[in-house]
Amino acid sequence: MTHHDLLIRAARAVTPDGERAVTVAVSGGRTVAVLPGADAAASGAREIVLAGDEVLLPGLVDSHVHVNEPGRTEWEGFASATRAAALGGVTTIVDMPLNSVPPTTTVEGLAAKRAVARARVSVDVGFWGGAVPENSQPGETKELTALHEQGVYGFKAFLSPSGVDEFGHLSPTELATAMEAIGAFGGQIIVHAEDPGVLDGAPAAHGRDYADFLASRPDEAEHAAIALVIETARRTGTRAHVLHLSSASALPLISQARADGVPLTVETCPHYLTLAAETIPAGATQYKCCPPIRSSANRDLLWRALMDGLIDCVVSDHSPSTADLKDLDTGDFGTAWGGVSGLQVGFSAVWTEARRRGATLSDMVRWMAEGPTRVAGLRGKGAIAEGNDADFAIVAPDETIRVDVRELAHKNPVSAYDGAELQGRVRRTLLRGAEIDLDQPSGHLLTRD
Structure with missing residues (x-):
């Protein structure tokens, strides 16, 4: 009988074959066997036996996280962000190219980010590059190629102002230039x-009334921009991914594009699936994000698209800032920084609403592990399967938690989920077969391929 480093015995585990009882054998940090039954005949140097109320999930993957280090480390940082991820069952994140200074739009910017991250990460971390006007002009796209060769997973672009001066947005012509260059490699x-x-044609955001802020970011803004992305992807053949879809008005466009064979994927976020504009109090700028949280009717349509597979994955868009930048004292939606902090509580928030709507833990794994893995192009992640990294989240799906923002690992105590009563507690998180020690960072920096 082969002797393994670790055996995990679970009466309930979510695998690619569905939820079932398994014994997972781990050696060398990888899953080497998934045996039927929690009492399978196997030998291990260590054993973890799940409690009766616990379920074994693959480590969750969050492909949309703003870590902000270096440059704005007071907003967040690799140490705090990856601790929060681990506590939320997330074993892999992919970091966005802004709001760090420098942004990840050059090889030098990527090197600076990797240098500060290397000894500080409690989970595995990959990186997106950035497509900005400086590297998206005809004849001036060599930096995109260089970043690709350095192993970034793709390129983030804004079609409207990003909120920070050092990361400019692309015109339609620049978008086409960038996509042609990216598609070529x-x-x-x-x-x-x-x-x-x-x-620009919408009323300016101002004051404490959330309805006024919502009017400043109308559905039409997403609809028009997604139409541009689709048509550019159709023309160039380049893979395109729509970030943080909030408006259900664009779903028919997306559906038709998919039917036409356009290489397009789409994500949404926990806050769009669990919160609603009608319930946001006046002055509650912790709920401000762009695009915005919309109506409960819109939320229902997003859920339908997610369950039907039109939306590929659910990721946090964790975009924190210091408390003062949220203007909590004035509650002015016009001046507050836009971003929701939710990395640590994303699983519980989505599961609370998902189970109410009849979804299963297998659905959760598809949306929050398998989907982000596929979209980002990660390897060895997102599923309890032979050959994959031995990354796991042990969860108690029926346990109730109450979110206290002061107890979250996020660097700044601001979150739209503060005080929320949610279902599903992450009890333990394992990375490559070892329980994550938040005081001893052991995450790896990942590169494409």
């Missing part, structure tokens, strides 16, 4: 899709 572009012309 087989890469993908991921897009913040809001149309600047529509935004």
Whole structure:
């Protein structure tokens, strides 16, 4: 009988074959066997036997996290962000190219980010590059190629102002130039899709009333920008991914594009699936994000698209800032930084609403592990399967938690989920077969391929 480093015995585990009882054998940090039954005949130097109320999930994957280090480390940082991820059952994140200074739009910017991350990460971390006007002009796209060769997973682009001066947004012509260059080396572009012309024509955000802020980011802005992304992807053949879809109005466009064979994927976020505009209090700027949280009716349509497979994955878009930048004292939605902090509580937030709607833990794994893994192009992640990294989340799906923002590992105590009563507690998180020790960072920096 082969002697393994670790055996995990679970009466309930979510695998690619569905939820079932298994014994998972781990050696050398990888899953080497998934045996039927929690009492399978096997030998291990260590054993973890799950409690009766626990379920074994693959480590969750969050492909949309703003870590902000270096440059804005007071907003968040690799140490705090990856601790929060681990506590939320997330074993792999992919870091966005902003709001760090420098942004990850050059090889030098990527090197700076990797240098500060290397000894600080409690989970595995990959990196997106950035497509900005400086590297998306005809004849000036060599930096995109260089970043691709350095192993970034794709390229983030904004079609409207990003909120920080050092990461500019692309015009339609620049988008096409970037996508042609990215498609030439087989890469993908991921897009913040809001149309600047529509935004400029909308009422300016101001004051404490959330309805006024919502009017400043209308559905039409997403609809128009997603149409541009689709048509550019159709013309160039380049893989495109729509980030943080909030408006259900674009779903028919997406559905038709998929039917036409356009290489397009789509994500949404926990806050769009669990919160609703009608319930956001006046002045509650912790709920401000762009694109915005929309109506409960819109939320229902997003859920339908997610369950039907039109939306590929659910990721956090964790975009924190210091408390003062959220203008909590004035509650002015016009001046507050836009971003929701939710990395640590994403699983519980989505599961609370998902189970109410009849979804299963297998659905959760498809949305929050398998989907982000596929979209980002990660290897060895997202499933309890032979040959994959031995990354796991042990969860108690029926346990109730109450979110206290002061107890989250996020660097700043601001979250739209503060005080929320949620279902599903992450009890333990394992990375390559070892329980994560938040005081001894052991995550790896990942590169494509």
